[in-house]
Amino acid sequence: MKLYGHPMSTCVRKVLTVLAEKGHEAQFVLVDLMKGEQKTPEHLARNPFGVIPVLEDEDFTLYESRAIIRYLDQKLPGAALTPTELRARALMDQWMSVEQSYFSTPAIKILFQRVIHPMRGQQSDESVVEASKGEIARALDVVDKAVAGQEYLAGSRFSLADISWMPYLQCLEISKVGELITDRPNVAAWWKRISARPSWVKASS
Ligand SMILES: N[C@@H](CCC(=O)N[C@@H](CS)C(=O)NCC(=O)O)C(=O)O
Known part of the structure; x- marks a missing residue:
């Protein structure tokens, strides 16, 4: 899995917290917000809104932090972060x-x-x-x-x-x-x- 983001980003921190709760490491790919890298054609191809985070899981690309954390919780083993009740x-x-x-x-x-x-x-x-x-x-x-x-x-x-x-x-x-x-x-x-x-x-x- 690859996570495109910046370590200071609020939305990215949600995703990193879920990964850590699950004991899973994703490859972190820095998108430097200070340099405007989120607006490059390369990143816009991953997220047409030009923001981070973006998750790549093999051939599947997902953006929007709340969707990403729900996906990771369902996909990864480890303690569930979604109640079953x-x-x-x-x-x-x-x-x-x-x-x-x-x-x-x-x-x-x-x-x-x-x-x-x-x-x-x-x-x-x-x-x-x-x-x-x-x-x-x-x-x-x-x-x-x-x-x-x-x-x-x-x-x-x-x-x-x-x-x-x-x-x-x-x-x-x-x-x-x-x-x-x-x-x-x-x-x-x-x-x-x-x-x-x-x-x-x-x-x-
Ligand atoms: N609703 C989006 C918001 C994403 C977002 O606004 N990310 C910020 C960082 S926390 C960003 O990339 N800002 C750079 C910009 O707006 O150009 C999500 O939850 O992922």
Whole structure:
């Protein structure tokens, strides 16, 4: 298997976490975002949207991180990251959808304002940061209630849902808005629990 990506990418980190949970190594092919390599004809042939990650499994090419992690979980041996029980599985899907609909976009917006723009010599627009913080607070208030009485988003077992949220929770810390996590005791305990997993430590270092 080949994984095309960049080690700093949030979407790639999800895939690397799943590979590490499964104890599987894929050949990592660097697509240098700093050099715009994701927009070359060679990469556009792999992913017409010009983004990473892309997975190649022999003659099969797959893009979109959430599709890739579902594929890898089904394909590879090792501990299942998708619950078999119907309702737990439905909850996993619900939380992956909530992440995509309400959480990752404002988290990335803050990362751009606070980290990426200053790296490029541009000013941070704090009105964007404030609006995004409001959206994130709403999502994390909901998560705080959900993980009050259970260890993981889908119930008692770590799943793809937790993995989907992890890179964006890390973005909040990197962007110096970690109080969005620490102000919510159940979210803070959940983040501490999942970010200590060796798979995440390996994928995010
Ligand atoms: N929905 C896509 C998003 C992919 C994406 O936006 N990847 C970013 C890195 S995290 C990227 O390649 N950015 C470069 C660009 O937009 O040119 C997925 O989940 O795979």
